[in-house]
Amino acid sequence: GENVEQHPSTLSVQEGDSAVIKCTYSDSASNYFPWYKQELGKGPQLIIDIRSNVGEKKDQRIAVTLNKTAKHFSLHITETQPEDSAVYFCAAKSNFNKFYFGSGTKLNVKP
Amino acid sequence: KAGVTQTPRYLIKTRGQQVTLSCSPISGHRSVSWYQQTPGQGLQFLFEYFSETQRNKGNFPGRFSGRQFSNSRSEMNVSTLELGDSALYLCASSLTDFYGYTFGSGTRLTVV
Numbered sequence: 255g256e257n258v259e260q261h262p263s264t265l266s267v268q269e270g271d272s273a274v275i276k277c278t279y280s281d282s283a284s285n286y287f288p289w290y291k292q293e294l295g296k297g298p299q300l301i302i303d304i305r306s307n308v309g310e311k312k313d314q315r316i317a318v319t320l321n322k323t324a325k326h327f328s329l330h331i332t333e334t335q336p337e338d339s340a341v342y343f344c345a346a347k348s349n350f351n352k353f354y355f356g357s358g359t360k361l362n363v364k365p
Numbered sequence: 366k367a368g369v370t371q372t373p374r375y376l377i378k379t380r381g382q383q384v385t386l387s388c389s390p391i392s393g394h395r396s397v398s399w400y401q402q403t404p405g406q407g408l409q410f411l412f413e414y415f416s417e418t419q420r421n422k423g424n425f426p427g428r429f430s431g432r433q434f435s436n437s438r439s440e441m442n443v444s445t446l447e448l449g450d451s452a453l454y455l456c457a458s459s460l461t462d463f464y465g466y467t468f469g470s471g472t473r474l475t476v477v
Contacts, residue, residue, distance in 0.1 A: 288465040297369075297455050297468035298408075343408065351396070351462045352421050355408040 256281040256348045260356025267334050268364050275359045277344035278326040284354075286347035287327045289318060292358075293340045301342075302329070334363045367391065369469035371456050377475045383444040386472045390437050390458030396420075397439040398466065399431060402453040411454075414439055446476045 257280040267273050279287075285306040290298035304311045304318045304327065311318050315334075320327040331338055344356040370389040378384050390397050398421075399411040410423035414433035431441040437458075443450055453473050457466035 286465070290468070295470075297457075297470045298466075300465050300467065303465050345465075347465075350421060351413065353398075353410070353466070357407045 256284055256346055256352070256354040258344060258346050258354045258356045260344050260359060262359060263357065264360045264362070266362045266364065269334060269336060271334055273331045273334050273338070273361055273363075275329045275342055275344070275361075276326060277328070277346075277356050278324075279346040279354070280325065281346070281348050282322075282325065284346040284348045287318070287320060288345050288347075288353075289316075289329050290343045290345065291340045292343065298343055331361075334361075336363050336365050339363045369456055369458050369467050371454075371469035371472050373472060374470065375473045375475075377477060378446050380446055380448060380476055382446050383442065384446060384474060385440055385442045386454055386456075386474075388439045388441075388456030388458075388469060390439070390456075391460075391467055394458035394460050394467070395437055396459045396462070397433055397437060398457045398459075399439070399441050400455040400457065401425075402455055402471070403451075408455070411441065443474075448476050450474065451476045 260277045288303035291301045292298040304320050315332050317330045341358045341360050343358050345353050372387045396415045398413040401409045413421040417433045428444045433439045453471045455471045457468045
């Protein structure tokens with residue numbers, strides 16, 4: 255089955271800096287890659303997603319890039335703010351509608 | 366529009382007991398999935414239901430079961446609870462296979 259690896263497990267940045275989280279996947283048939291943000295005491299919230307026919311997608315301060323050849327995708331957050339502090343999860347959807355999640359990245363934005 | 370609603374938010378149970386968790390998906394969403402979240406194991410897939418049928422199943426023992434009703438509401442049941450079942454149980458719904466999940470806030474289960 256699919257295997258999703260996520261790095262780093264923790265990331266600390268200064269407010270205003272950029273943050274990058276990277277994920278790799280193993281199944282070339284995976285075709286949908288969402289990113290989720292989970293704040294303390296809440297369920298994960300979808301923040302951006304990308305499909306396999308697109309290389310990059312941007313939504314204000316967040317962007318996601320996908321390299322199908324290398325089987326990796328990344329989340330980029332620019333001009334980070336303290337409210338960006340949370341745990342971020344990447345995921346890959348394989349055939350049969352199964353989602354595989356990365357292990358999560360705890361992002362700490364220092365004011 | 367109401368989100369995914371999970372009840373109860375918190376539960377404390379004793380080893381050996383059984384527990385039922387409930388999930389009401391977003392109106393119109395027919396797919397409901399359940400995940401177990403623990404600090405050490407991350408998000409572990411339990412099962413997915415679509416139109417009252419279990420479509421996918423993760424690698425959990427038979428003590429974990431679920432069902433979906435005709436109104437898409439779903440329940441999951443854990444029998445003979447063990448200490449290791451303590452976790453946040455998340456329900457997620459999606460409109461179709463083309464979309465991602467919307468998660469609920471979860472049920473925090475503590476087994477003592």
